[in-house]
Amino acid sequence: MEALSQIDAWDVPFAAAGVTRADATVATHGETGRSVPLASLSKPIAALATLVAAEEGVIDLDEAAGPPGATVRHLLAHASGLPFEGDAPIARPGRRRIYSNEGFQALGDHVAQRAEMPFADYVRAAVVEPLRIGLDPRGHPGAGMQSSLDDILALGRELLAPRLVADETHQEMVSVQFPGLDGVLPDYGRYRPLDWGLGVELKGDKAGHWSGSLTSTRTFGHFGGSGTFLWVDPDRGIASAALTTRRFGDWAKEAWPRLSDAVVRELG
Structure with missing residues (x-):
């Protein structure tokens, strides 16, 4: 795909990008097997492992977890009242959408306790091994995983x-x-409302979204502060990802939507 060659002009030490449909990768550009830090792109992976745990009866989405009054569902949806960092709640559960790394640490600890195994081991068994990918789930459950573009595109296919x-x-x-x-x-700033699923941000009708203007309103996904993103558009039947080794900033706010819109245009 010609669109993916845009990453060659990005001022980043490393970049790889790709597009996939549910059955196979459409195209890639860059080194697809190199593993890099995912930062917050770890969160959809942790969420998927947690949903497997719910189906296996290890946990229940509506059981107590995290701060008083919160549940697993609150933690997954950034609605537990925990701050970005720190274990002291700054709001009551279900009152505000507070993006929280701390919430995902609490989530990982909770699943690990219920499963009687380290959370990273549970992610391996629930996600990594079934998808036959090389993702490294060690580190912070919401910000510490490492993976390659090939792995993230496989995750995109699973989410499609x-x-x-x-x-x-x-x-x-x-x-x-x-x-x-x-x-x-x-x-990006305040949204009224800021819609979130279980471990994924929902695009909805947000203007100036990081996934571009041409992805559908049902698009969902996540980006990471290490310069990584994955969006999944179920209406168009495609998912697209890019991994870099440059911290998220204004460069990404300009480059990511432009790349995403070019991908959508090229695929028609």
């Missing part, structure tokens, strides 16, 4: 056509949790 969880569970993942909550999308 789920095999690890039932369709009903997948639909919960990509549906608005705790509707109407306002919040701040990191580095």
Whole structure:
């Protein structure tokens, strides 16, 4: 795809990008097997492992977890009241959309306790091994994983056509949790509301979205502060990802939407 060659002009030490449909990769550009830090792109992976745990009966999405009054569902949807960092709540559960790394640490600790195994080991068994990918799930559950473009495109295929969880569970993942909550999308500002699923941000009708202007309103995904992103557009049947080794900033706000719109245009 000609669109993917845009990454050659990015002022980054390393970049790889690709597009996939549910059945196969469409195209890639760059070194697809190099593993890099995912930062917050770890969160959809942690969420998928948690949903597998729910289907296996290890946990229940609505059982208590995290701060008083919060549940697993609150943690996954950034609605637990925990701040970005720190274990002291700054709001009551279900009142505000507060993007929280701390919430995903609490989530990983909770699943690990229930499963009686380290969270990284559970991610390996629930996600990495079934998808036959080389992703390294060690580190912070919401910010510490490492992976290659090949692995992330495999995740994109799973999110387009789920095999690890039932369709009903997948639909919960990509549906608005705790509707109407306002919040701040990191580095983008406040949205009223800021819709979120279970571990994934929902594009909806947000203007100036990082996935571009041509992806559908049902697009969902995540980006990471290490310069990584994955979006999944179920209406168009495609997912696109880019991995870099440059911290997210204004460069990404300009480059990512332009790349995404070019991908959509080229695929028609």
